[in-house]
Amino acid sequence: MSVAVRTLFFAIYRDRLGVSELLIDLPSGSTVADLVNELRGRGAPFDMLPEKPAVAINQTYSFLDEPLKAGDEVAFIPPVAGG
């Protein structure tokens, strides 16, 4: 069993990774931290992502030990600079 999550990258992450969106399959029971490890484990350029990034699941800031469900939208949020 696996869960497919939609992963979004913005601003500097999108520029450096060269991608704004990826569909990623993870073993069921995976957390946000597992997703981060899976991505960083791909090596360059994905290892530019912080080990403990800010993330939002379905548009809400989330903890790294939050479990993921199929269809979740997980956004990697670079340090923000609004205003």
Added chain:
Amino acid sequence: MIFAEVSSDPIDTAALLANIGSDEDGAALLFIGVVRDHAEGRKVTGMRYDVYAEMATEVLREIALEASIPLGTDRIAVAHRFGELKIGEISVGIAVSSPHRAEAYEASRFVIEEIKKRLPVWKKEHYVDGVSEWVEGTIPPGAGLEGSTHVVPLTDEGLA
């Protein structure tokens, strides 16, 4: 009524002000954030704002809701723009009204400071030499933590 919007359209300050105000209000404030022509000694020619639109609209609404509690009214209208902006264009507009001025100033200040802390928006400055760079941002509060293991440290005040 709280109004919160993220859009690529120019910010209409008259429309923001039209969302606030009441016969019981003696104070109405409009704050605008404007793209300026310099940053840390470098000449800036423009700015690109990126946004996570679906989330930013919700976060903007949450910030306005939080601000409305000490304000004592729900008369807050806030808009943030994204896309390419020129020098002098408005990137953010905040309108608030309340019976007295102190609460209005406080709420307006709260909204802009919280936007800077946690609104999922990013900006890339374009410099006069043709180079563009992402502006160094702020890590949103609580980011990168594990909820079940996170302990809020007690301050001295907290122990008193």
